[in-house]
Amino acid sequence: MFDKIVAAGTLAVLAPVFVCCWVYAKVTGPSKAPVTTLPRLGLGGEAFDLLNFSAPADQRKTRPLVKYGLIHLPELLNVLRGDMSLVGPRPRPVRTSQSQLPIEVRLRPGMTGLWMLTPRTELTPQDIHSLDRTYVESWSLFRDIRILILTAGAVRYGWKTT
Numbered sequence: 001m002f003d004k005i006v007a008a009g010t011l012a013v014l015a016p017v018f019v020c021c022w023v024y025a026k027v028t029g030p031s032k033a034p035v036t037t038l039p040r041l042g043l044g045g046e047a048f049d050l051l052n053f054s055a056p057a058d059q060r061k062t063r064p065l066v067k068y069g070l071i072h073l074p075e076l077l078n079v080l081r082g083d084m085s086l087v088g089p090r091p092r093p094v095r096t097s098q099s100q101l102p103i104e105v106r107l108r109p110g111m112t113g114l115w116m117l118t119p120r121t122e123l124t125p126q127d128i129h130s131l132d133r134t135y136v137e138s139w140s141l142f143r144d145i146r147i148l149i150l151t152a153g154a155v156r157y158g159w160k161t162t
Contacts, residue, residue, distance in 0.1 A: 002141070003086045006148075007079035014073065021053055021070050029054030035074050040091040043108045047094050048083040051075060069155045075111045085110045087144040089132035106136055112151040 011018065026034040037049035051074035053065055065071045078084040084091065088110025114131040115123065123131075135143075 002144075003079050004082075006086055007076045011076050011080075017070070018073055021065060021073060025053040025055070025065065029056065039094040040109065041094055042083050042091075043106075048078070048081075050084075050091055051077055072111060079111065082108075084108050086112065087147045088113055089135060090115045090128055107139065112147060114147065117147065117150055117154070 022034045026032055031054065033054055036052055036054045038052065039047055040050045042048040053071045053074060055066060055071055075084060079086055085108040088107050090113060091109035114135050115128045118127070118131070
């Protein structure tokens with residue numbers, strides 16, 4: 001319930017920004033489709049479509065969307081649909097073989113998480129898995145709120161989070 005209330009409130013406050021980003025992505029996107037979908041694993045290993053604003057491979061045109069994390073605003077719709085949480089393990093790509101589901105599928109994937117608070121150039125896939133495992137095994141609402149505040153500060157003000 002916390003996720004849906006915060007996501008709905010955030011969408012309401014950022015509605016003008018969302019609309020501007022939608023128009024910008026439509027005009028500059030590679031296929032003129034403003035939103036793209038990526039198949040990801042959700043809770044219990046169920047597949048869902050992760051929503052993002054379109055960005056061409058040459059990101060010069062969509063740089064503002066990428067730089068400020070605005071490309072991920074449509075993920076708030078995933079949160080409202082119940083596909084994702086605001087904070088959680090990183091969304092995993094759908095694998096062809098799902099016989100060995102990772103521990104992270106015990107919780108909904110998140111828009112942000114411990115993996116988002118570490119500079120990406122320093123993270124290996126094993127590091128991300130370890131951070132997700134730590135998150136799953138030691139979840140708390142207080143930690144989620146702290147991660148949300150740190151993520152918002154990092155995106156908005158460029159705060160260092162490590």
